[in-house]
Amino acid sequence: MSTSSPEAFTPCTLTYGTFDVLHFGHIRLLKNASALGLPIRIGLSTDNFNSIKNKTATLNYEERAEILMNIKNVDIVFPEKNWEQKQDDIKKYNAKFLIMGSDWEGKFNHLSDYVEIRYFERTPYISSSEIRLITG
Numbered sequence: 001m002s003t004s005s006p007e008a009f010t011p012c013t014l015t016y017g018t019f020d021v022l023h024f025g026h027i028r029l030l031k032n033a034s035a036l037g038l039p040i041r042i043g044l045s046t047d048n049f050n051s052i053k054n055k056t057a058t059l060n061y062e063e064r065a066e067i068l069m070n071i072k073n074v075d076i077v078f079p080e081k082n083w084e085q086k087q088d089d090i091k092k093y094n095a096k097f098l099i100m101g102s103d104w105e106g107k108f109n110h111l112s113d114y115v116e117i118r119y120f121e122r123t124p125y126i127s128s129s130e131i132r133l134i135t136g
């Protein structure tokens with residue numbers, strides 16, 4: 001698959017996140033993404049962007065990317081370095097859908113001229129920070 005020009009990318013479903021200590025909440029979101037029938041491309045928060053988001057991750061970018069690249073239907077993981085890159089990413093990766101969990105409800109509606117936005121129910125009672133607490 002050549003990546004020289006944006007239209008070379010097949011249509012996809014795009015999502016973003018830290019995806020630290022991958023758990024079934026993340027997996028359910030990615031399953032919902034798969035159900036849209038297109039390959040999944042993930043803007044993965046860099047370690048630097050996580051600090052901007054006041055988030056600490058147990059795993060570094062490379063480790064989190066390696067895990068995601070081995071999830072069914074995920075064909076590209078690329079760095080999420082800032083909040084503003086999404087519009088360019090939508091064009092570059094030929095995104096038909098942008099999906100996020102419901103904790104982001106409405107936050108990306110300003111992109112709805114470029115892509116179909118879907119918010120999926122966030123899985124309650126599970127989060128990376130809770131797992132970190134339990135596993136110490």
Ligand code: C2G
Nearest residue numbers: 016017018019020025026029100101102122123126
């Ligand atoms: N998620 C979920 N259920 C959970 C935990 C997370 O559905 N129990 C979803 C979130 O809603 C998000 C995705 O999984 O869509 C990744 O979650 P995080 O890694 O917590 O992502 P976040 O730090 O919120 O980064 O530009 C957007 C940001 O990069 C999102």
